[in-house]
Structures are given as C-alpha cells and as structure tokens.
Amino acid sequence: xxxxxxxxxxILLRIGALITADADKTLGHWKHSLTxxxxxxxxxxxxxxxxxxTLSVEVITHNEADRRGYAYKYAxxxxxxxxxxxxxxxxxxxxxxxxxxxxxxxxxxxxxxxxALVADALEMDEDDVx
Numbered sequence: 001x002x003x004x005x006x007x008x009x010x011i012l013l014r015i016g017a018l019i020t021a022d023a024d025k026t027l028g029h030w031k032h033s034l035t036x037x038x039x040x041x042x043x044x045x046x047x048x049x050x051x052x053x054t055l056s057v058e059v060i061t062h063n064e065a066d067r068r069g070y071a072y073k074y075a076x077x078x079x080x081x082x083x084x085x086x087x088x089x090x091x092x093x094x095x096x097x098x099x100x101x102x103x104x105x106x107x108x109x110x111x112x113x114x115x116a117l118v119a120d121a122l123e124m125d126e127d128d129v130x
Contacts, residue, residue, distance in 0.1 A: 016047040052094040
C-alpha cells in the first residue's frame, strides 16, 4: 500500500483544505484542485467533499476566455460566455457536496446577458436537487 493511501483521514482533510483553499476564487484554481482526486481512490473518497463544496459560474468575455485557455463554442452574436463546474459535479454525482454558489460577473454592462447565461449554466431538472 502506498504511503499516500495510509494517511489518516483527518490529516488528509487538512492537506486537502490547504490545497483547495484558493479553489473558490476562480474556476482555474478549482481545476488545479481536481488533481487531488487522481492520487488514489482513498484520496478521492476523502477529499471529494472539499473539491465540490462550491459550485461556480464565471461570466467572462471571449477575449478573457481565450487568455485563460478555456475551451468554448464561439457565438459571434454575444460578447460574453459562461463557464461552470456544475455539469461535472452533476455528471459525477457530487452535487450533494455543494454548499456554496459563486457567481462571478464582469460588470453591470453585461448584467442582463450574464444572468441568462448563469440560468443556462445552472439549468436543473427536478432530479438534480439532492
């Protein structure tokens, strides 16, 4: 058994808390915390609640999305695009760990458009509510 799999759960949760501390700031930070889930099944089962505690929606311009290296479908009629970790959490059955929703918007100029994108990004069926 690998040393990583022998760590006590409380120590592993402290390590996870340190590494995921910035995960609430941006989806980029959150993506880095996903690497914790790849260490082994013990880490994945123990740390998943920290990684998926916050669902995020970021509404940014196409230029900012390109700068960050985000993949998206380009729509010429809109200047902004929304990104979220909601679909990944839903697909993997981790919505039950979500305790916070973070919505990051550009500014008031895009408020109406971005609210429509947020609603699309968080489109939920009645089955989605834990």
